[in-house]
Amino acid sequence: MAVYTDVTEQDLAAFLGRYDLGSLSSYKGIAEGVENSNFLLRTTAGTYILTLYEKRVNRGDLPFFIGLMEHLAERGLSCPLPVHDRSGNALGELAGRPAAVFTFLDGMWTRRPSPEQCRAVGVSLARMHESARSFPIARRNGLAPADWRPLYDSCAGRADTVEPGLSAEIEAELADFEANWPADLPEGVIHADLFPDNVFFLAGELSGLIDFYFACNDLLAYDLAITLGAWCFEPDGSYNVTKGRALISGYVSVRPLAPREYEALPMLCRGASMRFLLTRLYDWLNVPDDSFVTKKDPREYLRKLRFHRGVREASAYGLDRAEVTKGSE
């Protein structure tokens, strides 16, 4: 479970005293999540989320993350809205950690998304990209292609213990990315981790996006590739073209792709698979087995990478060029 820092009732009540949120009724740690400590707060004013930022999050990035959620929420995207204290600050300090309070988003995430839900996610992702255009702060992607080789090097010696031949396979892919990663595609602020556990649905409708803590500036179509990989494969590892078509058509209904973004999709999807393969591989080899965070299997993303390597044309994802580029440029 992801509650790394304990908070006493006394400290929390003192912290909340700076906000117009009434008095504390109850609070409890939330088991889900990996990076930060999250608590469900009930006060006489309502229900909120309290986040304490842990060591893996760089303090200098917090104005970007908190400002982004505020910027998106103000533009009508359903996501947590940071609550300001009476002095106007959205970021405070609690139990020795940077801390912020957010509005509570109702809904639940889905383990078996339907094509309709995939479409709704595509629509929301594109709305996020459009709404973030005017966001004034930038953040470099700390897990961009240039960061993959150092990450891989830190676990290369043990990669073959996870899957025989994995080192050679990763090496070959990295060399290809280093030579051929697409340049000159439209960039902007991307979510970079829009997995099913970061999207809530309520009464059949998408009710909001959470967890913007990997958000950064990068290729917009790369975010589409990450999302496609997270939503459109079945538990048996097969690509579900119906879900893929739904997700991409939802996305392009808001933001049509440029032809070169469409053509780059197979490479971007392979790259997205490599990014999650590597972070999972690193955690698989380095996070102790008795840690309270459940490690995710890197081989799931190895299988996805192999699928994308076999894709010759972006049409294999479910839509042809004319359908996704209509209205672009």
Ligand SMILES: Nc1ncnc2c1ncn2[C@@H]1O[C@H](COP(=O)(O)OP(=O)(O)O)[C@@H](O)[C@H]1O
């Ligand atoms: N604004 C919110 N409204 C409702 N639940 C939330 C909200 N923010 C976080 N949560 C809950 O906390 C959990 C962990 O949040 P998340 O941002 O994914 O954490 P982490 O960054 O540590 O991975 C989510 O799965 C969700 O259950």
Ligand SMILES: N[C@@H](CCOP(=O)(O)O)C(=O)O
């Ligand atoms: N989505 C990543 C892990 C990040 O977890 P989150 O709880 O912060 O969404 C993966 O599946 O590897």
